[in-house]
Amino acid sequence: MERWPWPSGGAWLLVAARALLQLLRADLRLGRPLLAALALLAALDWLCQRLLPPPAALAVLAAAGWIALSRLARPPRLPVATRAVLITGCDSGFGKETAKKLDSMGFTVLATVLELNSPGALELRACCSARLKLLQMDLTKPADISRVLEFTKAHTTNTGLWGLVNNAGYNEVVADVELSPVAMFRTCMEVNFFGVLELTKGLLPLLRHSRGRIVTVGSPAGDMPYPCLAAYGTSKAAVVLLMDTFSCELVPWGVKVSVVQPGCFKTGSVTNVDEWEQRKELLLANLPQDLLQVYGKDYIEHLHRQFLHSLSMALPDLSPVVDAIIDALLAAEPRRRYFPGRGLGLMYFIHYYLPESLRRRFLQAFFINHRLPRALQPGHPGPTSAQGPNPSPGSSPVVAR
Structure with a gap:
């Protein structure tokens, strides 16, 4: 049972008034960030009602709402004029x-x-x-x-x-x-x-x-x-x-x-699947035979399928x-x-803060998960069969910029 609904309600009225004003000025957007901020404010309201006296709770909730709406507001913009x-x-x-x-x-x-x-x-x-x-x-x-x-x-x-x-x-x-x-x-x-x-x-x-x-x-x-x-x-x-x-x-x-x-x-x-198919075929056609033997055509086909799946x-x-x-x-x-x-914040967090092995696994799961090259699969010759430097593969024409 709420002990003092009016101070809490007063803070919410202040937050709602500012949010409405920002929406009318197009300084704020309806979307997930705003909904998430309101959910956090509701949780803070619940906590304040149980831990703080009414004046302090009112001040904390009003200040938190004001700061949240300030952070969500679009920064001031310059006029377009004749730019x-x-x-x-x-x-x-x-x-x-x-x-x-x-x-x-x-x-x-x-x-x-x-x-x-x-x-x-x-x-x-x-x-x-x-x-x-x-x-x-x-x-x-x-x-x-x-x-x-x-x-x-x-x-x-x-x-x-x-x-x-x-x-x-x-x-x-x-x-x-x-x-x-x-x-x-x-x-x-x-x-x-x-x-x-x-x-x-x-x-x-x-x-x-x-x-x-x-x-x-x-x-x-x-x-x-x-x-x-x-x-x-x-x-x-x-x-x-x-x-x-x-x-x-x-x-x-x-x-x-x-x-x-x-x-x-x-x-x-991204959507031009036929063009990616042509580029894959061009890569296979110009790949030196020793590399094709070591990696295998199935390996390149697998990469291509994984890539197209990520694009989908x-x-x-x-x-x-x-x-x-x-x-x-x-x-x-x-x-x-x-x-x-979508998901870029998580990707950058993993990249900067988690161990290298986890970063590698995440990118493979998210983008392309390699399979073993042909030479490393059981029952195939080892990868040491090719000797010396590889010949230079042929170049392919530029398709678009």
């Missing part, structure tokens, strides 16, 4: 959805695509305003980057360039490092690191002048040793370290740098990533890191 933003990789996925959202908010959007007649480019033309400009760019081609730099300088004379969103990324192979041609590592580095480096350096004079923002889409694979994603992961690790360096060096200029590390979402590259669990709603990019562009004090996606 211009360049976004790379708008053919599909995060880039396309971010371009559409920024255009609807009133931004001047410069959206780069690999092909001007791709389905994503045609969709942007059809649904966006005349402010949005489509630019063709392949990040592996310096001439394309130079053309985009010149266009951006010429078309942001009046507005200035407020933000650069380095979204374009590429992965060509899912396989053990030993099975992955070095050429594929170079391709990932060309797109995910060197192309980003060249474009960002070229736009720095504009961004320094506007005291603007740099937002780069990274990947948890750049922080953790995801099985079979070494080529992609090392390129993402390199670009994140580059952005951290920019973040330190650009402080005197007022340029803020953020990295978005999304979980697994259903972007164009990808999240279809891309809005958490789009919201993170927009916050990094407009928040008065943007975060250095954003982690949109």
